[in-house]
Amino acid sequence: MSHKTDIQIAREASKRPIQEIGAKLGIGAEDMLPYGHDKAKISQEFITSVQGRQNGKLILVTAINPTPAGEGKTTTTVGLGDGLNRIGKKACICIREASLGPNFGMKGGAAGGGYAQVVPMEEMNLHFTGDFHAITSAHNLLSAMIDNHIYWGNTLDIDLRRVVWRRVLDMNDRALRNVVTSLGGVANGFPRETGFDITVASEVMAILCLAKDLADLEKRLGDMIVAYTRDKAPVYARDIKADGAMTVLLKDAMQPNLVQTLENNPAFVHGGPFANIAHGCNSVIATTTALKLADYVVTEAGFGADLGAEKFLNIKCRKAGLSPDAVVIVATVRAMKMNGGVAKGDLGAENIAAVKAGCPNLGQHIANIQGFGVPVLVAINHFAGDSEAEVQAVKEYVAEQGAEAVLCKHWADGGAGIEEMAQKVADLADSGVSRFKTLYPDEMPLFEKIESIAKNIYHADGVEADGKIRAQLKEWEEQGYGHLPICIAKTQYSFTTDPTQRGAPRGFTLPVREVRLSAGAGFVVAICGEIMTMPGLPRVPASESIRLNDEGLIEGLF
C-alpha cells in the first residue's frame, strides 16, 4: 500500500498530547509526569490507587524462531492493540524499551513497522525517559562501592578474584569486555580482572522488570550476589550497603512510560532485559498496571516462543502471578519458506512445497504453548509478495495442529488490517478456556527444570552438563535457591543450540556450558552456547552516518 519507510510514517504521525492518551485509560494529567508532550511516566500513587480493580485479559504475542526474513512480532503486537481498539475494545499495549548502544552499530530498531508503530520513534531509540541511564548509574554505583570497600580495608573479606559484579554501559564496546582495573598505584586500589556488559544485560535491569514496587525493588537489589569471600561465602549488595542508594537512583525509572501508537492508542514501553541471560519481557509493573486500566493488554516476549514465551510463562507469569488468556504466534510465509530451506535471495518466488516443509517449526511452537494450557492463534503477518496459495498452505497446516491462522495486514493498513484477528483474539480471551500452568513446579530440582525445558520445549533427548555444573546447582539448592526458575541463554534461531538448525530438529542434546545465579532477579541462568553480553560495532558502524540534517531531523539512525 505504501512505499514510505518506517521513519517517514512515524514522522507523519498525528500525535495527540500524552494527557489525552492517558485519559483513554482513565489516568488524570496530575497522575502523569510528562517528558515532553508525547511521553509520560505514571505516578506510583495512581498505580497504588487502582490495585483493587479487576484485571483485563492478558494476550501474549510471540513468534516462530526468527529468520533473516523478519517476522514482525512487535509490529503485530502494536497492530493487534490498534485492531482491538478499532473494533471497540479498550486495549493497551506493553512492550520493551530499546537499548541505545546497538542503534549505533546497526541501523536502529523501530518500535513496530509500517502502519503499526509506537511513537515517538526517535526518542524511543535514543535517551527516551532516561530509564536505562538510571540503571547504568545504579549498577556502576554498586561497582564503585565494591572496589571502594576493598580499598578502605575490605572488612567483608572479599576475594579479589571472586568479584562477580561487573560494570555496564549502554554502548557496543568490545574493548570493555575484559579489562584490568585499579592500575596506577596505591591510590587507585587493588588491580583485578573484570569487564563491562551492556546495560540491558545488568541484573538490575532484570530486577526492575520483575519488581512489584519500590520496596520489592530494594529487597531484590540487596539480594544480588556481588562477590565471594576466600571461604566462598556470598557477599550481597546489601552487605555493601548499596541497595538504598540504588533504589533512589531507580525511583523514576521504576515508573512505567506511556506513549502512543500511530492510531493514538495507549502503549506502555517500559524495561528491556536481554532475552538471553535475562527473561526478555517488559516490566511487571507496566503489565500489571495496564491490566487494571484496559480490558485487553497485548504484550510480547523476546525472540521466538521457545525462549521468549517460555520465559514469559515460566518466569514472569510465575513471579507476578499473571495468567495469559490467549497467545498469538506470529509467522510469515517468508519465514516458513526459509525454515523450509529457501535462501533469502529466493524468497520472491512462490514455493508452496517449501512453505509446507517449514511449517513444523511453527507447529512445534503451537504445541509447546498449548502445553502450557493456553489457547493459541497464529497471525500470518502479510508481506506484499505472499501468494494466496502459500497463505492457504500455512492456514491448513495450522488447522491440522488444532489451532487457527489468520492473515493480518496491519503493516500496510494499521488496525484496519487486523480486525478479524482482533475479534478472534478477544473472543478467545473472553471464552475463559485458558488453563494456564507453568511447565515445572518451584520445588523441582534445578537440573530437572533444565531437563524439563530441554525435553518439552526444545524436544531435545536430554541435557549434557559436566559434574562441576551439577555440583554448582546442588550447592545453590542447599543454599536455598532451589525454588528458582530457570532462564536459558541460547541461540534464538533454533530449538537447538546450533543457529543453523531450522525447522523442528530431533535427535540432539542441550549442552549446558555454565550456570549463573541471579539471586536478586530470582532465576538461575543456564548458558548453552556462546552468549555475548557486550556487543561490538561492525566494520562500518551506523554511527558513521548518523547526523542531524539541515531540517534538524535525524538521518542514519533508521
Added chain:
Amino acid sequence: MSHKTDIQIAREASKRPIQEIGAKLGIGAEDMLPYGHDKAKISQEFITSVQGRQNGKLILVTAINPTPAGEGKTTTTVGLGDGLNRIGKKACICIREASLGPNFGMKGGAAGGGYAQVVPMEEMNLHFTGDFHAITSAHNLLSAMIDNHIYWGNTLDIDLRRVVWRRVLDMNDRALRNVVTSLGGVANGFPRETGFDITVASEVMAILCLAKDLADLEKRLGDMIVAYTRDKAPVYARDIKADGAMTVLLKDAMQPNLVQTLENNPAFVHGGPFANIAHGCNSVIATTTALKLADYVVTEAGFGADLGAEKFLNIKCRKAGLSPDAVVIVATVRAMKMNGGVAKGDLGAENIAAVKAGCPNLGQHIANIQGFGVPVLVAINHFAGDSEAEVQAVKEYVAEQGAEAVLCKHWADGGAGIEEMAQKVADLADSGVSRFKTLYPDEMPLFEKIESIAKNIYHADGVEADGKIRAQLKEWEEQGYGHLPICIAKTQYSFTTDPTQRGAPRGFTLPVREVRLSAGAGFVVAICGEIMTMPGLPRVPASESIRLNDEGLIEGLF
C-alpha cells in the same frame, strides 16, 4: 531566623508549574519541553526567534578563595536573582548543573542554601533532565568508535600508545582511573592502557557549554583531537566520523533547562564543566538566551575569582562575545577570619584583627576584577555569629579598595534580605561604567598568556615550565592553535599552587607541570599541581546511608 535544613526548606517550597515560570520570561508553553511539572527545556525554535532582541545586563557572582567556612556563592547568586525580582526588576539566574557521581561520595550539593535555593533540589542532584547522561553516552560512543576503527584495520594509522581520548562515567570510581582494555583475545581488540574520567571533565561537556548552537556543537566535536599517528599527526573525532552521531545524542542536552527559585523566579540550570581542567561556567546558550529574555541575568563561575571569574572573562566572555556589566564578589566574615589565620573551630569568637588580616585575599580579587574594566561590589554573606564590628571591618577595607561591600541576609530571609544589594547591583549595571576587556589578546603567544595570568591575577613572580612544555606550546602555535585562550588547572584554595597559602601571597612562581590541548572546546589547559579527573569515594560514602524512607522521600542525599 530558621533552623530548618536546606532540604526541609526545599521540600516546603510552593513550586509553580514550570509553564508559569516560563511565562514570566515570555516563553510560551508550546516552546517548553516539560520534564515533569517543575522542569522544562526551551525549544531551539524559540531561542532562534529571540535573537534579534537587545541583551539585558549581565552580572557575574564570584568569590574569594574558598575556605572550609563556606562562602555561599551559589546562595548569593540565587538570592540576588530573587532580590532583583523583588525590587521589581525582571531578572533571571543562570547556574550550573550538579554532577551525580560525587553526591554518592559526600553529602550532595544543594543549589543554593537556606531561603535562597533553586528547586527541585533532589532531581537537580540526581538525573535532572538527563544532560550529563547524554554527554556520557556521546563521549563513550566516540571511545568505542576509536577502538572499533583500530580493530577493523586502523586505516588512520592511529598509534595505540597515543590514543588521548579516554572514557567517562558520572561516578566517583577510583578503580577506573587507569585500566587496560581489550584483553581476552583477538575478538576484543588490541590491549592498551587508558582510563576513565568523571563526566564533568569530558571535553564534550566543555564544548556543550561553549557552543552557540547545534551546528557549532557539531563542528567543535569534530575538532577534538582523539589520538596521534605514529608520525605524531593529530587524529580528530571528525576522522573517526563520530561528530554527527554525537550531535544527535546531544540534541536535547543542548537545550537550556528552566527551573525556579523558592520565590518562583526563573533560573536556567544548564551544563557543568569542571572548574579546573575546563572553564567551570554554565552554558553559553543558557546565558545568551537569558540575556534576551530578562533585563538582568545573574550568573556565577566556579571556585574563587582567580580561577572562576578569570576563566569566565577570558574564555567564556571572549568566545561568546559577552560583556559583564557588574561583578559581585562574595565574602564572609568567617572566611576572612580563616584567611587571617583562625582555625575552623575558633570561628565563633569575634576577632576583628583576624578579619582585617584576612582581607587582603578579598582585596586582591577586587583589584583583579577591576583590572578587567568591570565594576565590583562585595556581598558580605551574613552568618548568624558575625559581629557588627567584624562586618564593619570588612566594609571599611573594601571601601579603601575603591569598592563597596553590602551586608546580605538572603540565606535567612530570601530576596527580602538582599534588596539593598539588588538595588546597588542594578544601578551599577545600568550605569554603563563597565569597560570590559580580556586580560590578554588572542594573538599573544601561549606561554605569555600563562605568564600574564600568573603575574596579573595570581601575582606570581613568573612561570616555571621545562623545555618540553614550552616546545609543545610552540608546536601548537605552529599548528594554528596559538590564538586559543588558556585554562589554568590549579588548586582553588590559594592564589598559589599550594592550597595552604591563604591571603594574598607574594614571592612565588607558578609551576606548569603539563599542558593539554582541548581543540574542540577551544582552549589550552595548563596544569599546575595535582589535578584529579576521577574522584574516589570516601571510607564511608554517603551512598551507604542514602535511601527512600517510608514516605518515599530521599534520606541521606543532603
